[in-house]
Amino acid sequence: MGLSPLYPLRFEPIFTTNLWGGRRLPAYLNRTVDHDDPIGEAWVLSDVDGSPSRVADGPLAGRTLRELMAADPARIVGAAKTPQGRFPLLLKFLDARQELSVQVHPNDEQAAKLGPGKFGKTEAWVVLDADPATSRLYAGFAEGVSAADFCTALAEKAAPKTLHAFTPKPGDCVFLEAGTVHAIGADLLLFEVQQTSDITYRLYDWDRVDAKTKQPRPLHIDEGLACADFQRGPCPPVGPAVAVGDGVRREGLVTCAYFALERFTAQVPFRVGAANRCRAVVCVKGSGELESRGARYAFRTGDVFLLPAEVGACIALPAEPVTLLECGLPE
Structure with a gap:
């Protein structure tokens, strides 16, 4: 590099x-x-x-x-x-x-x-x-x-x-x-x-x-x-922690020792990633662009971007209603 x-x-x-x-x-x-x-x-x-x-x-x-x-x-x-x-x-x-x-x-x-x-x-x-x-x-x-x-x-x-x-x-x-x-x-x-x-x-x-x-x-x-863990009973779908504000729906899906998983749904610009943290952003619906340091990177359904810790946070700019998943690493 x-x-x-x-x-x-x-x-x-x-x-x-x-x-x-x-x-x-x-x-x-x-x-x-x-x-x-x-x-x-x-x-x-x-x-x-x-x-x-x-x-x-x-x-x-x-x-x-x-x-x-x-x-x-x-x-x-x-x-x-x-x-x-x-x-x-x-x-x-x-x-x-x-x-x-x-x-x-x-x-x-x-x-x-x-x-x-x-x-x-x-x-x-x-x-x-x-x-x-x-x-x-x-x-x-x-x-x-x-x-x-x-x-x-x-x-x-x-x-x-x-x-x-x-x-x-x-x-x-x-x-x-x-x-x-x-x-x-x-x-x-x-x-x-x-x-x-x-x-x-x-x-x-x-x-x-x-x-x-x-x-x-x-x-x-x-x-x-x-x-096999025979004490592990039914695993139904998780109940997400939902927060809605400024036109963005944020859902906390999973936090465990190995990863965190969130879901964002919006049609307005919003932040993904975090300063000095590594994140992966997955588009599962819609299209738009990621903005980082003045450059833009187009995304559409099925695209996955790794945001290295050196890159940190980006701005998601939806071209239509989008749903993004964000995967994070514990520290």
């Missing part, structure tokens, strides 16, 4: 093919892909080994988030913690045409046993689109379900029946601490913020067969049961 000033950074999405995926993400993110395979995820901010995000435009175009962090992490994250030098969050969009597996993620202590550079996965979802007739989310165990009940259900291929399930609607936010057994149902478009981790233990996969391999996908029963 040298001494060149930083600016709001937009990264190229990393699309992943998944048997449960759909085809909505390229258009949602204003991109094209050269294949017809189902796309389940788009990683829009990643410092995961082997999948680093790459700056899309500006003087730093082509540089990876890993390179920027290695050069001078304080310019990117300020005083925020960076476990083993990694950018601590992974941001992604998900397009679930079919159900994802019933799964669970380890916590930091459990993940560390797998080797250096391994982290747990606490996450949050924001529902962007859902089919009221077919979409379901499964988050935490239903009231009264024990470990023995779940193991019996696994053996009987009835694991989803033991989970708290509900019909989601656009705007719902669900917070899932590591150890929460969960599943994403069909016909859902989600935004997800999580720890920088790609460890998933699959417990049940709806008895389906991978069309490419002609085999069921592997399960990780022993590892998953060891990580």
